[in-house]
Amino acid sequence: MDIVFEKVEHVYNARSPLARRALYDVNVAIRSGAYVAVVGHTGSGKSTLLQHLNGLLQPTSGAVKIGEETITSHKRPKQLKPLRKKVGVVFQFPEHQLFEETVEKDICFGPLNFGVPEDEAKRKARELIKLVGLSEDVLVRSPFDLSGGQMRRVAIAGVLALEPEVLVLDEPTAGLDPRGRKEMMEMFYRLHREKQLTTVLVTHSMEDAARYADEIIVMHEGTVWGHGTPEEIFRDADKLAAIGLSVPETVKLKQQLEKRFGVVIPSPCLTLEQTAEAIQQLFAKGERP
Amino acid sequence: MTNHLIIGQYVPGHSVIHRLDPRAKLLIVFAYVLIVFLANNAATYALLSLFAFAFAALSRIPFSFIARGLKPILWVVLFTLLLHLFMTKEGDVIYQIGALSVYEGGIKQGVFISLRFLLLVLMTTMLTLTTTPIEVTDGVESLLGPLKKMRVPVHELALMMAISLRFIPTLMEETEKIMKAQAARGVDFSGGRFSERMKAIVSLLVPLFISSFKRADELATAMEARGYRGGEGRTKFRQLAWKPVDTVFLAAVALLFALLCLLRS
Numbered sequence: 001m002d003i004v005f006e007k008v009e010h011v012y013n014a015r016s017p018l019a020r021r022a023l024y025d026v027n028v029a030i031r032s033g034a035y036v037a038v039v040g041h042t043g044s045g046k047s048t049l050l051q052h053l054n055g056l057l058q059p060t061s062g063a064v065k066i067g068e069e070t071i072t073s074h075k076r077p078k079q080l081k082p083l084r085k086k087v088g089v090v091f092q093f094p095e096h097q098l099f100e101e102t103v104e105k106d107i108c109f110g111p112l113n114f115g116v117p118e119d120e121a122k123r124k125a126r127e128l129i130k131l132v133g134l135s136e137d138v139l140v141r142s143p144f145d146l147s148g149g150q151m152r153r154v155a156i157a158g159v160l161a162l163e164p165e166v167l168v169l170d171e172p173t174a175g176l177d178p179r180g181r182k183e184m185m186e187m188f189y190r191l192h193r194e195k196q197l198t199t200v201l202v203t204h205s206m207e208d209a210a211r212y213a214d215e216i217i218v219m220h221e222g223t224v225w226g227h228g229t230p231e232e233i234f235r236d237a238d239k240l241a242a243i244g245l246s247v248p249e250t251v252k253l254k255q256q257l258e259k260r261f262g263v264v265i266p267s268p269c270l271t272l273e274q275t276a277e278a279i280q281q282l283f284a285k286g287e288r289p
Numbered sequence: 290m291t292n293h294l295i296i297g298q299y300v301p302g303h304s305v306i307h308r309l310d311p312r313a314k315l316l317i318v319f320a321y322v323l324i325v326f327l328a329n330n331a332a333t334y335a336l337l338s339l340f341a342f343a344f345a346a347l348s349r350i351p352f353s354f355i356a357r358g359l360k361p362i363l364w365v366v367l368f369t370l371l372l373h374l375f376m377t378k379e380g381d382v383i384y385q386i387g388a389l390s391v392y393e394g395g396i397k398q399g400v401f402i403s404l405r406f407l408l409l410v411l412m413t414t415m416l417t418l419t420t421t422p423i424e425v426t427d428g429v430e431s432l433l434g435p436l437k438k439m440r441v442p443v444h445e446l447a448l449m450m451a452i453s454l455r456f457i458p459t460l461m462e463e464t465e466k467i468m469k470a471q472a473a474r475g476v477d478f479s480g481g482r483f484s485e486r487m488k489a490i491v492s493l494l495v496p497l498f499i500s501s502f503k504r505a506d507e508l509a510t511a512m513e514a515r516g517y518r519g520g521e522g523r524t525k526f527r528q529l530a531w532k533p534v535d536t537v538f539l540a541a542v543a544l545l546f547a548l549l550c551l552l553r554s
Binding site for chain 2: 051054056078081084085088089091094096097098099109110113114144158159162
């Protein structure tokens, strides 16, 4: 499903003394099947943008087109429910949404709300618990007996159970240890590849944005500051620094090497592997640092 | 919903009323709430209204703001008015529609009781609009101080009050967050069959309870880590200071009380 924002503006508490404009003049297109990272400083409008993707918020003016649906300020909230099945959202700290007696029931909760038959929902739960890296015997346990990391995986399974066409992730790895972080990011990437899932990742990690995303949207003070491939976005470190963002460590290394030794490294150096290769090539060329 | 309810909300300001000692404000409002019940004729109600409106005017809070906040209780007031209008059977019949008849006494009673209700809410709202929760608790603790001798855990009660007031906005925020997360999983909080609605509420309440318990636990740990041991020997950052103006206001309430006793029939 293609997603298009057209002149989207969002004002919280509109028409009241507490009115606050969180988004303005947002024009952006996310094509079907893309992996898009949204980065930006705290308060730049990332979370507000994200909540427009499944109609949790409606634009104050402008329109959001998601597949066939168009959301404007006039749309009645009732009409938005079908959209929520197509766009799954994993909120920050999703483990806070768990409430059922067993893990299985919690994973089935979403599908049942959308009218999926019970045995089918249970079949899905068994499939998904393995997908998120837990064993099947967790299904009968209470979600509150699990560790924090396990709870998060269960909550994510609960969102994936909706079988969305678009997956929206709001800092899904916040508070996890480095290994859990990596495993989780790899899992989302695998899902994206295998199911052609359109993925929108909101993150503070420039490394994750560089490694996984096809495109990066940079938000700044309520509007889109930049939109392009990671290579394009991370080309100018100074400009990013001016709005409180940085480039990935590997790009920093590349830029330092270029400066110190007066060489030009053609590779964008977005990941550790790319960087290692680029340095190896430098050695091979005999330009010994 | 949160936009309309102003009871319990503080509006910053520097008016005379804002600067009154919280103990004085508590005493004034408490005394007012008691003496409202003395009024029983037009003169006494006029006097009470005059006092309440003067108090509101001195606070410099825009009257339109206060009026908007009183709107939610308008239905209760209206209901009281109608109930008294049709139920009181005293004096002459003024109007009759079929079996329903309106008596003179009914109109009087209805207007008086609704007015009493409005005045009560107005004065108590004025207290919270002009006093920060922390001031209210400090005031309560100080006023109840003598009860410590009777082994009433005054400090602990005040602390409980302060903590609950402090966490109201946090809970509101948390509620909104969880509602959004569940809405994303297809929960419809605005409609549906009864069983669906119950399920929707459970999906909100369970996470809310769990996070509240967790937060309480963390708060307790944080307090102990900073050496909190209860009220014994604890000094205060904000010292309450009784000023002449506080005495003046209390005297005004005493005067109001005396006048009410004189004027009531």
